[in-house]
Every structure is written in C-alpha cells, then in structure tokens.
Amino acid sequence: EDQVTQSPEALRLQEGESSSLNCSYTVSGLRGLFWYRQDPGKGPEFLFTLYSAGEEKEKEKLKATLTKKESFLHITAPKPEDSATYLCAVATGTASKLTFGTGTRLQVTL
Amino acid sequence: DVKVTQSSRYLVKRTGEKVFLECVQDMDHENMFWYRQDPGLGLRLIYFSYDVKMKEKGDIPEGYSVSREKKERFSLILESASTNQTSMYLCASSLRQSYQETQYFGPGTRLLVL
Structure with missing residues (x-):
C-alpha cells in the first residue's frame, strides 16, 4: 500500500526564516509527486509536479526537490501570507489516482 | 486558466436527506475525482471517473454514489x-x-449534516 508521510505536522517560522518541509513516500512505481498549497476553507492550489529523482523546480520563493524516498519543499524568506497548509501527493500505478499526505501547517509570524 | 467550480460553498442538511454535490470543469479533462477532507485524515478519495458514464470506487465509497x-x-x-x-x-x-496527471481542485463544499 502506498504511503505518504509529511513532517513536521506544524511549523511556526518568523518572517524571513527559511526552512524546508519534508514529504517521504513508500510506493511501488512512482509516476509523479505533487505539491499543493491549501488556504483555510479553500481547495488545494497546485504548485509543482516532480517526476524523477534529482529533479528540482522553483517558483518565486519555493523550491521543490525529489529523491528516491522523499521530497523537500524549501521556502525562502517567508512572509505571513505564505502561511497555509502544504500538501504532498504521489501518483502511482495506472489509474491517475493520487495518495495524499496529511500536510504541514505552516504559520509565519512577524 | 484552469477552472473547477462546485455548486455550493456551504450546505446544511438533515439526517436522511438526499444530497447532491455538483462539480463542473472547463478544461476538457477526462478524469474527475471526488474527495472528502477531514482534520487529521487528509484527503480521501471517494469516487473517480475517467470518462463519461464511467466510474470507479475510491478508498471510501460507502454511503456515496456518483x-x-x-x-x-x-x-x-x-x-x-x-x-x-x-x-x-x-x-x-x-x-x-x-505525465500530465496534475489534478486541479475546486473551492470545496463544506457540508454539515444535522
């Protein structure tokens, strides 16, 4: 059974304090790893897709990397508006389904 | 721009009522999915469909149809x-x-059953 574990569950940062969120996975046949941002009461917003170990993607202050066992989402110099829950998901098999982790709740304070 | 809309943002229903939640996408996507999200449990797949009139059970289909x-x-x-x-x-x-399987989400419907 595919498993996705995100850590930490919650993270509190001061504005400007860079950090990384972790997503570790145990799957058979990874087809893609996805990062989403979710604001309270809203649907997840797509950030990145990574397909193979060694791949990196960047978007503004976010950078996602992938190894054979885990992915990291690095956030540089965060601001309070970056506060959200960050979700990781994996696609395996042939059915286009995703298995989600339970997310990291990030709070950035002034 | 990618767009998925859901018929209601909030719904309050009574036990035993029949409830319809509707989702519309304008991206000509073949696959569509329904999830529920609960604190501490994350997103769990209820049903998905990969074509018109086709459906497959997800992880928690009991009590639902599509x-x-x-x-x-x-x-x-x-x-x-x-x-x-x-x-x-x-x-x-x-x-x-x-390799084009990114899922795009709607805004969600918060359902309260009394």
Missing part, C-alpha cells in the same frame, strides 16, 4: 445523509495523458 452524464460535469450523491458525512468535499479534474 453520476457523470457529460464530460465536464461530475456529481456526488449522498443517498441518505448521516452525521458522519459532515465534511469538506473537494472535486478535482485531470487529463488522462501520462
């Missing part, structure tokens, strides 16, 4: 709502093409 009569529209039906179906319901869609 309908997909048109490519752009996917409905989730609670035949007889129960209090344990109080949750946030999220619809998503994606292409069926390999």
Whole structure:
C-alpha cells in the first residue's frame, strides 16, 4: 500500500526564516509527486509536479526537490501570507489516482 | 486558466436527506475525482471517473454514489445523509495523458449534516 508521510505536522517560522518541509513516500512505481498549497476553507492550489529523482523546480520563493524516498519543499524568506497548509501527493500505478499526505501547517509570524 | 467550480460553498442538511454535490470543469479533462477532507485524515478519495458514464470506487465509497452524464460535469450523491458525512468535499479534474496527471481542485463544499 502506498504511503505518504509529511513532517513536521506544524511549523511556526518568523518572517524571513527559511526552512524546508519534508514529504517521504513508500510506493511501488512512482509516476509523479505533487505539491499543493491549501488556504483555510479553500481547495488545494497546485504548485509543482516532480517526476524523477534529482529533479528540482522553483517558483518565486519555493523550491521543490525529489529523491528516491522523499521530497523537500524549501521556502525562502517567508512572509505571513505564505502561511497555509502544504500538501504532498504521489501518483502511482495506472489509474491517475493520487495518495495524499496529511500536510504541514505552516504559520509565519512577524 | 484552469477552472473547477462546485455548486455550493456551504450546505446544511438533515439526517436522511438526499444530497447532491455538483462539480463542473472547463478544461476538457477526462478524469474527475471526488474527495472528502477531514482534520487529521487528509484527503480521501471517494469516487473517480475517467470518462463519461464511467466510474470507479475510491478508498471510501460507502454511503456515496456518483453520476457523470457529460464530460465536464461530475456529481456526488449522498443517498441518505448521516452525521458522519459532515465534511469538506473537494472535486478535482485531470487529463488522462501520462505525465500530465496534475489534478486541479475546486473551492470545496463544506457540508454539515444535522
């Protein structure tokens, strides 16, 4: 059974304090790893897709990397508006389904 | 721009009522999905559809059914709502093409069953 574990569950940062969120996975046949941002009461917003170990993607202050066992989402110099829950998901098999982790709740304070 | 819409943001229903949640996407995606999201449990797949009139059970289909009569529209039906179906319901869609399977989500429907 595919498993996705995100850590930490919650993270509190001061504005400007860079950090990384972790997503570790145990799957058979990874087809893609996805990062989403979710604001309270809203649907997840797509950030990145990574397909193979060694791949990196960047978007503004976010950078996602992938190894054979885990992915990291690095956030540089965060601001309070970056506060959200960050979700990781994996696609395996042939059915286009995703298995989600339970997310990291990030709070950035002034 | 990618767009998935859901018929209601908030719904309050009584136990035993039949509930319809509707999702529409304008991206010509083949795949559509219904999830529920509960604190501490994450997103769990209820049903998905990879084509019109096709459906497959996800991880938690009990108490739910779905309908997909048109490519752009996917409905989730609670035949007889129960209090344990109080949750946030999220619809998503994606292409069926390999390596293009990013799922795009709607805004969600928060359902309260009394």
